[in-house]
Amino acid sequence: MDRRHFVIVGGGGAGVEAAAALRQADPEARIAVWTDEEVPYYARIRLGEVVDGRSRPEDLFLRLPSWWKDQGIELRLGVTVEGIDPGQGRVQDGEGTWTPWDALLLATGARPFLPPIPGIDRPEVVTLRRMKDALAIRDRLAGSRRAVVLGGGLLGLELAASLAQAGIAVTVVEAAPWLLPRQVDPEGGEVLRGLLARRGIDFRLGTTAGSLEGGASGGCRVVLSSGESLEADLVPVMAGVRSETSLARAAGLDVASGIRVDDGMRTSAPGVFAAGDCAEHRSGIYGFWSAATEQGRAAGRAMATGDSPYQGSVRTTTLKVTDVALFSVGDLQGPAVRVERHREGDRYRCVRLDEEGRVVGAVLIGDLGLRKALMLAMMSRKAWEPLQGGTP
Numbered sequence: 001m002d003r004r005h006f007v008i009v010g011g012g013g014a015g016v017e018a019a020a021a022l023r024q025a026d027p028e029a030r031i032a033v034w035t036d037e038e039v040p041y042y043a044r045i046r047l048g049e050v051v052d053g054r055s056r057p058e059d060l061f062l063r064l065p066s067w068w069k070d071q072g073i074e075l076r077l078g079v080t081v082e083g084i085d086p087g088q089g090r091v092q093d094g095e096g097t098w099t100p101w102d103a104l105l106l107a108t109g110a111r112p113f114l115p116p117i118p119g120i121d122r123p124e125v126v127t128l129r130r131m132k133d134a135l136a137i138r139d140r141l142a143g144s145r146r147a148v149v150l151g152g153g154l155l156g157l158e159l160a161a162s163l164a165q166a167g168i169a170v171t172v173v174e175a176a177p178w179l180l181p182r183q184v185d186p187e188g189g190e191v192l193r194g195l196l197a198r199r200g201i202d203f204r205l206g207t208t209a210g211s212l213e214g215g216a217s218g219g220c221r222v223v224l225s226s227g228e229s230l231e232a233d234l235v236p237v238m239a240g241v242r243s244e245t246s247l248a249r250a251a252g253l254d255v256a257s258g259i260r261v262d263d264g265m266r267t268s269a270p271g272v273f274a275a276g277d278c279a280e281h282r283s284g285i286y287g288f289w290s291a292a293t294e295q296g297r298a299a300g301r302a303m304a305t306g307d308s309p310y311q312g313s314v315r316t317t318t319l320k321v322t323d324v325a326l327f328s329v330g331d332l333q334g335p336a337v338r339v340e341r342h343r344e345g346d347r348y349r350c351v352r353l354d355e356e357g358r359v360v361g362a363v364l365i366g367d368l369g370l371r372k373a374l375m376l377a378m379m380s381r382k383a384w385e386p387l388q389g390g391t392p
């Protein structure tokens, strides 16, 4: 039998874990990973460490060069895929060359969302998604004194902490009335704000940036909807991401917010699969690391064997700010019959339960001792034993 040829577009968590799973399932296949970044597979979630100088780019690499060789997986760096042709089973690189495949995986991730406000194209505006973004921000720190971070979600807060660590005066602007609105309840958001304020980070909550204008001293003036203006040399925009679906759309695949896939990570086009931040599974886009790698592994298996192994991932969040421990899991906004809360100084716990007493979501701040128990409770769907000190 001829060796099958698998091409994977995207060298992040979903793409590389898919390649590894493919190799395990098919020792003979030709497997190629094409990515437009110039660096091999790295821990994207640790990019903040490159920004503030705690790590060098190579400290984040997740596979030794020998791994690619031993696995017999071809890695093409700096290659932008320009088009896919599911009908003919081929993919086009930036030089216009078409390459045939037996199955193709789109693992193209997501790109930062830039809100359409006047001045968003100003030179002070930066985003953080790729290694080259982290290096560009790091290189600008020496000439910057003040930063205004737009977005008080996980990535915005982590970047704010990195900038504060590097000696920059930082203000975070968040539209919601509390921090981490998607992962934390309002009271937890308040505890977190206190912890970060003590690290020198300032906050403007419940307001948005209306425009970015020329500043008094050469930088930028961020004009808020509250009427206040803030001066900044750097304006990191961390206002969420959008799935990178352009190749799929252009090829006529079924795309909603992400590329629609079934439990086998199959798209609407035969032979084309999708996984990670670009994929929409059962109407949901996860947008986090463990889901991307789980989907990648499922896609690799499905491409090699035809299985449909993916049943969804559990949503978890861990804030990676030194000395600020925060963990969140599940749903913090949907219906809950009972909410168990406990707050003691900087330590906070919130557990949300359904009518059967099962955990639907939880937040821990300061003390993450219950993290494993909560994860297990969520996954096993067993009733949660009420805790001492909880308020029903």
Ligand SMILES: Cc1cc2nc3c(=O)[nH]c(=O)nc-3n(C[C@H](O)[C@H](O)[C@H](O)COP(=O)(O)OP(=O)(O)OC[C@H]3O[C@@H](n4cnc5c(N)ncnc54)[C@H](O)[C@@H]3O)c2cc1C
Pocket (backbone or CB within 6 Å): 009, 010, 011, 012, 013, 014, 015, 034, 035, 036, 037, 044, 045, 046, 047, 048, 079, 080, 081, 082, 107, 108, 109, 110, 128, 129, 130, 155, 244, 247, 275, 276, 277, 278, 287, 288, 289, 290, 292, 317, 318, 320
């Ligand atoms: C700063 C930061 C911190 C984060 N922290 C956390 C965290 O603490 N916990 C967590 O769970 N998640 C975190 N995330 C999110 C997490 O990194 C993503 O969910 C995960 O990396 C998604 O993996 P992916 O493989 O789907 O996409 P990506 O890792 O984005 O990989 C996609 C790759 O495809 C490439 N690509 C796209 N289009 C093309 C094309 N046409 N041709 C060639 N290559 C292409 C991209 O350049 C990219 O290299 C963080 C993200 C960032 C940016």
